[in-house]
Amino acid sequence: MTQDEKWMKNYHAVMAYMETNKRNLSKYDITVRSMYNWVKHQRKVINAGKMQGKRLDLFNEILDLSEEYRKVNQYV
Numbered sequence: 001m002t003q004d005e006k007w008m009k010n011y012h013a014v015m016a017y018m019e020t021n022k023r024n025l026s027k028y029d030i031t032v033r034s035m036y037n038w039v040k041h042q043r044k045v046i047n048a049g050k051m052q053g054k055r056l057d058l059f060n061e062i063l064d065l066s067e068e069y070r071k072v073n074q075y076v
Contacts, residue, residue, distance in 0.1 A: 010038045011058055015065070024069045039066075 001009075014035050017025065025036040042059055045051045051059065 007055060010035065011062070014039060014062055018062070018065050018069065022069060024066050 014025065017032060017035060025032050025039060027033065027036050029036075039062065042051070042062075046056070046059065
């Protein structure tokens with residue numbers, strides 16, 4: 001599996017979780033901790049200025065959805 005395939009697999013997993021549960025990932029939920037850490041790492045990559053192109057556009061969709069669910073109770 002290539003790096004792009006792994007990245008897309010993680011992207012789709014995060015989007016599916018957020019759209020299904022209508023909330024952000026929680027660092028306190030062990031079942032989604034790996035996805036939470038992936039999102040956290042991608043934010044660091046963006047802040048370092050190393051993400052570009054299609055990945056940046058797709059990750060911005062996650063950030064937009066994250067902002068939409070920002071005030072939803074994470075401890076449900």
